[in-house]
Amino acid sequence: MLNNICIDIDYSQIYKNGQKIGGDVFLLDRAPGSNIITATLSDGLGSGVKANVLASMTSHMATKMSFSPLELGHSAEIIMDTLPVDKEKGISYSTFTIAKIVFNNDKSFINVELVEYDNPESLRFKGSESVEWDKVWDRSRVTLNRKKAVKSEIVFSSTFSMEEGDRLIFFSDGVAQSGVSLGRMPHEQQQQPKYYGGALPSSTRALAAGRGIASSDEWGVENVKAFVRDLLERQPDIDSRALSRAIVTEAYKRDSFKANDDITCAVIAVRKPDRALLVTGAPRQKSSDKRLAEIVRDYEGKTIVCGGTTSKIVARELGRDIKADRRPAGKLPPGALIEGVDLVTEGMLTLTEVAERLENKVLLKDMPEDSAKRIISILREMDQLEIIMGTQINNDTDDPQVAAEIGVRFPIIDRIVKSLERQYLKEVEVRYY
Numbered sequence: 001m002l003n004n005i006c007i008d009i010d011y012s013q014i015y016k017n018g019q020k021i022g023g024d025v026f027l028l029d030r031a032p033g034s035n036i037i038t039a040t041l042s043d044g045l046g047s048g049v050k051a052n053v054l055a056s057m058t059s060h061m062a063t064k065m066s067f068s069p070l071e072l073g074h075s076a077e078i079i080m081d082t083l084p085v086d087k088e089k090g091i092s093y094s095t096f097t098i099a100k101i102v103f104n105n106d107k108s109f110i111n112v113e114l115v116e117y118d119n120p121e122s123l124r125f126k127g128s129e130s131v132e133w134d135k136v137w138d139r140s141r142v143t144l145n146r147k148k149a150v151k152s153e154i155v156f157s158s159t160f161s162m163e164e165g166d167r168l169i170f171f172s173d174g175v176a177q178s179g180v181s182l183g184r185m186p187h188e189q190q191q192q193p194k195y196y197g198g199a200l201p202s203s204t205r206a207l208a209a210g211r212g213i214a215s216s217d218e219w220g221v222e223n224v225k226a227f228v229r230d231l232l233e234r235q236p237d238i239d240s241r242a243l244s245r246a247i248v249t250e251a252y253k254r255d256s257f258k259a260n261d262d263i264t265c266a267v268i269a270v271r272k273p274d275r276a277l278l279v280t281g282a283p284r285q286k287s288s289d290k291r292l293a294e295i296v297r298d299y300e301g302k303t304i305v306c307g308g309t310t311s312k313i314v315a316r317e318l319g320r321d322i323k324a325d326r327r328p329a330g331k332l333p334p335g336a337l338i339e340g341v342d343l344v345t346e347g348m349l350t351l352t353e354v355a356e357r358l359e360n361k362v363l364l365k366d367m368p369e370d371s372a373k374r375i376i377s378i379l380r381e382m383d384q385l386e387i388i389m390g391t392q393i394n395n396d397t398d399d400p401q402v403a404a405e406i407g408v409r410f411p412i413i414d415r416i417v418k419s420l421e422r423q424y425l426k427e428v429e430v431r432y433y
Helices: 048-066 072-082 202-210 221-234 240-254 286-298 308-318 348-359 371-381 400-406 409-423
Strands: 006-014 024-030 036-044 094-103 110-117 123-126 129-131 139-144 153-161 166-171 263-271 275-280 302-306 322-324 336-338 343-345 384-389 427-432
Touching: 006 024, 006 036, 006 240, 024 048, 024 263, 036 048, 036 263, 048 094, 094 166, 094 263, 110 166, 123 221, 129 221, 166 221, 166 240, 221 240, 240 263, 275 286, 275 308, 275 371, 286 308, 302 308, 302 371, 308 322, 308 336, 336 343, 343 371, 348 371, 348 409, 384 409, 409 427
Parallel strands: 275 302, 275 384, 302 343, 384 427
Antiparallel strands: 006 263, 024 036, 036 094, 094 110, 110 153, 123 129, 123 166, 139 153, 166 263, 322 336
């Protein structure tokens, strides 16, 4: 059964100006059949293809090792020993932040192991209030002395629990250092930093300098924290996608809309879920038609009805008309409109296209304007999806070949479920009618 708490994870990213591929890589994965999620943000040295390869290698290593029996801090040390060191600068080719989230089925227990290497310090919030790291208990440090490195390298390790209303935010230095003029390093700026919401308090100047915030133009970690706090006060229910996008957009604006570096932000939030219902196929027993329509009518969330027969049943039992949907349909059959239903589409041809696009991780912006895109738009915004699948054989067509293609509803729905759970970390429940 779906519960009333969800773990909402999303990110936003803008590539460095002039680049067609990002040097920052965010990777999200969940081990099949387990209650473990790993979110990794890696920042490759430099930008473009080379940085992307290095960051991708780091992210995939982190994901694989986080699912192993090894303690996450030890895994980070292995990653560090594996990463090459730049010969000229003597620094690692990639930085990273790894969050390993372990939870029980009802989400009453959510534990996070966090490992950070050379990315800006992560932020924690309870509601709109920031949670300061306890340097003794929350955040331990391990100093590494690799032979090829010119300086000691510090890996921070933290363990904490999350509950409803909590957020964890982490980002690349393209966010924290946004606003620094191209060609000028932060230490070359002479004036004191100006913080979001006011000037830098004198009591925190030393701390800010320790974090490398020395530029009057640089946004800085404390400034990002104040920006998030203000946004959460105004929009306490903002989801992870919108929050990460707001942070990245603000950083992009501070770079005068020409990103000085790859700008990436990830957000992990624990909150009440947004839900959707997808109904496809007629019930096995005609006596169940009325109940099916009532479920659609009374559902608290977005509703999608797929299939000509299914839509006729819902409209008939609710006493409502079916009207033509005049929006673009592309190569797929056009949809329809029923009052009180968010989306009405053709059945298996459309759902097959949905399955293929989800499996291939096609971006919404790259999809044609059609019913499959509209379904995926709703699914991507939702945390939990309930599917009601009718088990009556579809008799709408006289063509045996077409009947064979569109009548195999079960494997298509199974493909959609697996993609949503594995690749998009959605919670899905299927009921048969």
